[in-house]
Amino acid sequence: MAQFVEFVANNWILVSALLVLLTLLAWDSGQKAGPKVSTHEATRLINQNNAVVLDIRDKADFKAGHLVDSVHIPNSQVAERISDLEKHKSDPIIVVCKTGQTASAASKTLKDNGFAQVYRLSGGIMEWTNNNLPLVKK
Structure with missing residues (x-):
């Protein structure tokens, strides 16, 4: 641990540059996948803009x-x-996963295929249920 602290102290410019690059990389990948929306914003998109909800969890x-x-x-x-989603290309699409972590890849795929309004549900279904919002069980 002492060597690590010494390395950081001696190479603070390199460590700072690494942290900036990692932050930019995380930000860039988030931008390519589309913005995150809260459960409140998702409900508004569904009710007012006829947003399509794409659930990418397993069966x-x-x-x-x-x-x-x-x-x-x-x-x-x-x-x-x-x-299967081509007819919804002009509609907002909200990608939903379990925790909000895996929706990025599916969102990026949709954006790469010409879907302009792609959103990710922040926190996924877990956040939805934590807010006591309704689910359909079939």
């Missing part, structure tokens, strides 16, 4: 509870089943 989690009228395409199949 068992989807059946355990999902947002009303959400489209289910597992994360591993988003690229192959992009044609």
